[in-house]
Amino acid sequence: MGQGSSxxxxxxxxxxxxxxxxxxxxxxGDDCAIVKIGDTSVAITVxxxxxxxxxxxxxxxxxVGRKALAVNLSDLAAAGATPRAFFLAISLxxxxxxxxxxxxxxxxxxxxxxxCALLGGDTTRTTSVxxxxxxxxxxxxxxxxxKVLRTREGARVGDDIWVSxxxxxxxxxxxxxxxxxxxxxxxxxxxxxxxxxxxxxxxxALTGLASASADVSDGFLADLGxxxxxxxxxxxxxxxxxxxxxxxxxxxQAKQYEAILTGGDDYELVWTAPKxxxxxxxxxxxxxxxxxxxGEVVSxxxxxxxxxxxxxxxxxxGFDHFG
Amino acid sequence: MGQGSSxxxxxxxxxxxxxxxxxxxxxxGDDCAIVKIGDTSVAITVxxxxxxxxxxxxxxxxxVGRKALAVNLSDLAAAGATPRAFFLAISLxxxxxxxxxxxxxxxxxxxxxxxCALLGGDTTRTTSVxxxxxxxxxxxxxxxxxKVLRTREGARVGDDIWVSxxxxxxxxxxxxxxxxxxxxxxxxxxxxxxxxxxxxxxxxALTGLASASADVSDGFLADLGxxxxxxxxxxxxxxxxxxxxxxxxxxxQAKQYEAILTGGDDYELVWTAPKxxxxxxxxxxxxxxxxxxxGEVVSxxxxxxxxxxxxxxxxxxGFDHFG
Numbered sequence: 001m002g003q004g005s006s007x008x009x010x011x012x013x014x015x016x017x018x019x020x021x022x023x024x025x026x027x028x029g030d031d032c033a034i035v036k037i038g039d040t041s042v043a044i045t046v047x048x049x050x051x052x053x054x055x056x057x058x059x060x061x062x063x064v065g066r067k068a069l070a071v072n073l074s075d076l077a078a079a080g081a082t083p084r085a086f087f088l089a090i091s092l093x094x095x096x097x098x099x100x101x102x103x104x105x106x107x108x109x110x111x112x113x114x115x116c117a118l119l120g121g122d123t124t125r126t127t128s129v130x131x132x133x134x135x136x137x138x139x140x141x142x143x144x145x146x147k148v149l150r151t152r153e154g155a156r157v158g159d160d161i162w163v164s165x166x167x168x169x170x171x172x173x174x175x176x177x178x179x180x181x182x183x184x185x186x187x188x189x190x191x192x193x194x195x196x197x198x199x200x201x202x203x204x205a206l207t208g209l210a211s212a213s214a215d216v217s218d219g220f221l222a223d224l225g226x227x228x229x230x231x232x233x234x235x236x237x238x239x240x241x242x243x244x245x246x247x248x249x250x251x252x253q254a255k256q257y258e259a260i261l262t263g264g265d266d267y268e269l270v271w272t273a274p275k276x277x278x279x280x281x282x283x284x285x286x287x288x289x290x291x292x293x294x295g296e297v298v299s300x301x302x303x304x305x306x307x308x309x310x311x312x313x314x315x316x317x318g319f320d321h322f323g
Numbered sequence: 324m325g326q327g328s329s330x331x332x333x334x335x336x337x338x339x340x341x342x343x344x345x346x347x348x349x350x351x352g353d354d355c356a357i358v359k360i361g362d363t364s365v366a367i368t369v370x371x372x373x374x375x376x377x378x379x380x381x382x383x384x385x386x387v388g389r390k391a392l393a394v395n396l397s398d399l400a401a402a403g404a405t406p407r408a409f410f411l412a413i414s415l416x417x418x419x420x421x422x423x424x425x426x427x428x429x430x431x432x433x434x435x436x437x438x439c440a441l442l443g444g445d446t447t448r449t450t451s452v453x454x455x456x457x458x459x460x461x462x463x464x465x466x467x468x469x470k471v472l473r474t475r476e477g478a479r480v481g482d483d484i485w486v487s488x489x490x491x492x493x494x495x496x497x498x499x500x501x502x503x504x505x506x507x508x509x510x511x512x513x514x515x516x517x518x519x520x521x522x523x524x525x526x527x528a529l530t531g532l533a534s535a536s537a538d539v540s541d542g543f544l545a546d547l548g549x550x551x552x553x554x555x556x557x558x559x560x561x562x563x564x565x566x567x568x569x570x571x572x573x574x575x576q577a578k579q580y581e582a583i584l585t586g587g588d589d590y591e592l593v594w595t596a597p598k599x600x601x602x603x604x605x606x607x608x609x610x611x612x613x614x615x616x617x618g619e620v621v622s623x624x625x626x627x628x629x630x631x632x633x634x635x636x637x638x639x640x641g642f643d644h645f646g
Contacts, residue, residue: 019434047445089464118340124371124460137460141410
């Protein structure tokens, strides 16, 4: 869930099996499946993270453990669910005790913070197709519950478009680490990439206020695009209305736009809400988590302007979902 | 779940996080987590299968799809749950359309047969640690429900020990395919390895009759060992009481014992039940699925004899869990 665009297509293209569900569900295409089990609405999400794809091969296993769970908790936050339980399937080439201990420490810290209990799992030893070791992959299935759970559908014309936190920090850290950008990565930016904060409390607080929401995992435009597409509406955005971290503001304007609009891995929330909810939403902002009113839902089309009403140009990566 | 012994240890050793669960659950160590969600008892299981580990690299993707889901349905059968929903996380080095189409066809067939709806998933592109391609892995989280769900705990001294189907067929097929055994694999044995039948109906029918159960994934002695350990009891077995397929009976007696007692991958059920349930259980046997009464639960110890009361010797592989 919270798939990148091509991954999203794969699931939709090959795996719409057409087997009817006894448990009511809204179908594939949201951050979580919202499943009615008895009288309880349950949000369920599955995410795989892999060393070498989502993490550097020598990433600190502690941060791997924290982030592996955090990305799932972020999906639950998007749905407005209270985290309850998770299941871990881990595939690894061999059992490295030091690595596993650090990994489970990170996992435990994140699980404790949000009251999400590990209820089961599976470990598998994998071999590679050739002679080299296979990468370690971790698949987490996380479940939460809530009286009223949200999906990406429900944005209405005239709604405000909001986003939490300071977007683009994780993307900037990645670009710097890879050497694509020449600036040296700061501790702050690195922490935003390595240990993102799932916005669980915010997601819950938006119950009854937000009309639709998603987490920002693929990039702001891509994830807002999911909401717009599912809701059958368009958007007009002010690219200068996004809160930005001090470290991001030190970069060129072009890099800032690219990071904020297209960068993934933020695990912030993007949501729509009626204008009448504006003051209640503003009151949810904290020092650690600013909330930015960045645009308006319109009937169709898509426009990104700066504060002076000029069209903003940006690398369209992360924008595949939209349109 | 239904882990091999070393995998089981990994989960128990590193991942007992100690985060309390708001949803009641019996804890790690059964085929399924039995989770109380609202008023509903839900069985949840997670299993990963990997090409190169659980399947030959060139295995027919159709059979991979069927078996990937079947092994999870088998866990639900052990718990006596009705399958309801599953989630698929697939990690693959590239999107091979032909492979994915055949895989999803097998998945769909198995899902349709048991009314288990795909409600979500995630696809991830993995790279290997070195220069070679990473293996394709599939993690399925399956969920079912039932009024009274079973675990491996509950076997009582004096209970009968039962097993479904003809054990050892999948193991024999594997040994022949690998060339460890010189006999040529038959179509029947191959089908038992490639497309096992999860005993969902039997698992449901045993509700109120069986005192404890597990599926036979690691090998009969290993999986019975899980039940005995969790229940704090021992067993006395008659190795000649197991139903055997015609193809297995053509092998030497030593190979038959090895396959039946230690071979994994059968996805049959092993369960204990009071003697008073004997006739009701016998009535559940079908032409395709014989049921064998193979032993008795005793207070402690472990004895495997033949029909003449002589101790049976066998390769102890698959027996790590016990004792």
